[in-house]
Amino acid sequence: MSASNASSPIGTSPSRGGGLARRALREAGIGLALLAMVVFFAAVAPDFTTHENVANILTQITINLILATGMTFAILIGGIDLSVGAVMALCAVVAGTVLKLDSLSDPVAIALGIAASLAVGMACGACNGFVSSFWRVPSFIVTLGMLNVARGAALEVTNARTIYDFPDSFTAFGTASVLGVPVMFVLALLLLGAGWVVLTRTVFGRMIYAIGNNEEAVRLSGHRPFVFKVLAFTVTGLCVGIAALVYMTRLTIANPILGIGFELNAIAAVIIGGTSLSGGRGSLVGTLLGAAIIGVLANGLILMGVTDFVRQIITGLVIIGAVILDSYRARLAARGGA
């Protein structure tokens, strides 16, 4: 009732402020939490704010940030991808195998290696999306299956061996930096920015949010949610392929057991960033903040000298806290509070 007489019929001002302010507010909360954390660690751990440590943190969150960017697509459309860690290992070992081909010159091997990683990631992602939406199986189950398939394939490819000794021109990116900022982090930020544009400005992004909120309404408006779901998971896979390359340049190895549990960190970043696990609500800005919170927490607690076990407990509590916060936001949204 209150809604209908909230204001006069349209025409006065295309008020875009309302929506933006509301969205900004949602992320402001997470940003404040991050800021508080940074201030706290800066106060108790003197080394926290050194340039080296900041660069360290940026390097350390890069892989998770890239994975979480892809994960945001899967979660926003109402799914989830548990296979990212395992697929990342598969991407890495396939790319690593290509890189080690003696018959190729370095530049060719690098180009093919990059292409292989991206292709494997996208193929696995498309497969996840296709199976889960074509047969209407929860993506939770499908990607759990993919996790095993990809991990097994990675072990099969390498016979459980570590691949190492890549061309220097390839691994040089891992430690390179511009103006003191790690190049790989800049790459992750660019990726995130591109993702943000896709989600907020394109038809694809529009469909992701709409399907995440109400797939049936989208279908009954004459669209094919199937296509967009496959695409969304393919984007997730693409990000995994990129993350695998970042891993390889940074650690100069590729082994089939890398990335175990990375999916959980990526999901945690997305959720802490305020994206709803049930889909349709959230943003990549939140994901960036979420990944930063996880990275800062891990770094700061070690700097403070907190033991491993306590560190794990605190990280868990932060995730639970974020989800509780999200439920409050959801309730506010349901009440239509602007």
Place this chain on the structure above:
Amino acid sequence: MAAEPILRLQGLTKRFPGVVALDGVDLDFADGEMHALAGENGAGKSSLIRLLAGIHRPDAGRMTLAGAPYAPASPLDAIRAGIRVVHQEFNLLPALSVAENLLFERLPRRRLGFVDRRAMERDAEALLARVGLAEVSPRTPVERLGIAQMQLVEIARALSSRGRVLVLDEPTATLTPREAGRLFEQIRLLKQGGLTMVYVSHHLAEIFSLCDRVTVLRNGVKVETSRTADTDPGALVRQMIGRTLAAQAPQAGAPLGREALRVEHLRPRGAPPGAGLDFSLRHGEILGLAGLVGAGRTEVVRAIFGADPIAGGRILRDGRPVTIRSPRDAVRAGICLVTENRKEEGLVLPMAARVNTTLARLAQVTRAGFVRRGAEREATVRMTAELAIRLSGPEQPVVQLSGGNQQKVVLAKWLFGDDAPVLMLDEPTRGIDVGAKAEIYALLGRLAADGRAILVVSSELPELMHLCDRILVLSRGRLAGEVARAEFSEERILSLAYSQFMQTE
């Protein structure tokens, strides 16, 4: 009925936002009688049952059970007081055994809280015997029973606690005639045992063969209570409709154009075999689709729209056959559907009005895969003005809008882009206040005058009679007849709607 009634309702009133569901109903149920409730969809039968069952509480009036005030605050209260309701939908737990389902609320316990299985099965057998299910083992999982058996288990469960009044809400809705026959036998036995029963059914034949008295409700008001021996189905139908509404002045509407949509032998999923539907709809025409709840109206429009797969038939658009396997195909063929549940199926509630307005015609405001927000806002502002939608701005989430304004956004979704020559609407005014209703009626009139072909499904006969040029009546999935505007009368339409129920089975 000289004896003191076992259950007495006095001035019972229940209001829901925008609707008075029950308006000062006085009703007595005599001890041991079988009393039928009859009335159209929305007449107030369900509301009355919900009050009896303790699901809702009355806004005014009181109930008296065996001389004592009866004001259940919860379904559990109702059960404790001895009023048991068998609802239309089963409340059984399919994986559990018959015995567990029957005695779920009061499982016999041994010390330490263990269930006494032997006592439970013994009690269950006794209950099953009372409803004529002695052949069913109490250990059978409920999911392995047939529908009729489930219905009887529901009744047996209602009998498990000492009940004084048993309410049966459309117990035969899902049964075959043979199953229904078996159920009636058991109901008669229960009646002979002296149980008071309230019986709700669309099947007039059932009412006349089983019940002692029948009360007709209309628009929340009691019309009359009569002994079934003293009345007949025709009289009952007249009471349900009430005074024959003066036929509405026919719409000025433009002369009808050529055929826009033709449906041949259409069988929605789950339609009875041989019940193919044939009809056509012309440009400029408003065609109504009437029928009782469950008659298959929604299934028809969903089938045409490709929302559900069809079992057979073909569809022609402007004379050309079209293949429609999904809503996407339908939209491409210029057929749109305003669905029954706008919240679940029509809108993306948490998202902005702008997003919802352009949802079906996104291509109109995009360039190279990018959404042109400016154009989108402009379009929303234009559609908002055109349909007089009350909105704070294009960014307002539609969840915040009233029902009427939400429905207008759904209409805007299809009308934006001007590409909806065939518009189907399923219960377009459900849950909408009177003002918005009138606006939607006027809008549909304008759209028809512009040459659109419009198909309206509605449970409200006055609505259809007001809007339509013609009304098709469905009864149990079959086309029972067609009524032209000149012949419009609720009586005629309702008797067609009941036609498949009148035949004795």
Place this chain on the structure above:
Amino acid sequence: MDRRSFLAACAAAGTLAAAPGFALAQGTGAQTGRKPVVGLVMKSLANEFFKDMQEGAVRHVQERGDLTLIPLGIQSETDIDGQIAAVENLITRKVDAIVIAPADSRALLSPVVRAIHAGIKVVNIDVAFDPASMKKHGVDIVFVGPDNRAGARMSGDVLAKALGRGGKVVIIEGNPGAENGVQRKLGYTDAISAGGLTLVDSRTAHWETEEANTVFSNMLTAHHDIQGVMSANDSMTLGVVKAIDAAGRSGQIKVVSFDNIPAIQPLLKDGKVLATVDQFGAQLAGDGIDNAMKEIAGQTLTGWIRTPLKLVTA
């Protein structure tokens, strides 16, 4: 990698071949029947070390030619249930002996005791069963394996010598709760106290390269004056060395390690890693099988048969 394994990689990526899981690889002479049958219960074959060990065992059995081997692996390092199922499977198949690398030094004991009662000879390799638990069950199973603690001590001593007394070091631990990880940490602390080093911090990186990289960079920030690192396996050492490189302190911080996997060789050569320890995993299962054959032949073995360890330096 050569062209053949590249093709295998493509095939595997294309068909997404299933995980190896319960491999029932079989050597020669499966049908001979009269030869004694020995079951080999391994840990996760996803781990390079155990993969090598199993392949070594299969080769060894081919060379001996006088027994039939049934090798069984499990999905992950901590898949205790999988190992219990494997032991039970072997009891049912009435093998003559079981050689087992237990995933847990206590939980696996009861199925193994059941095997002993069924008349099956049991030889324990890699990680020793807990002596107290064995006493409680009234068994004394022979253990054939390296002394992880002594090995770590050897590696740690190299670092102690290089740094001199008062050198500041950190330990990167394996999985908390993994017996070999615990033993290696003990060996490192032995070396620290013997060499008069100062232990600044000790944290787990769960055997994982990336985690070691992250954890160690953060330790380095917290403790600028770290001079040496003792890492519980080579995979983690790879991450530690990259962190040192990234911090621009190559050559200033010295690292010792354990396992001697191929990927560590270039780092040894460059001097980025001072030492690692080879426990000859490929031969370990073979040694276990040899001892199992002795038991089948009637010998009774108890206690700890130490297998060789070798300190590997540049």
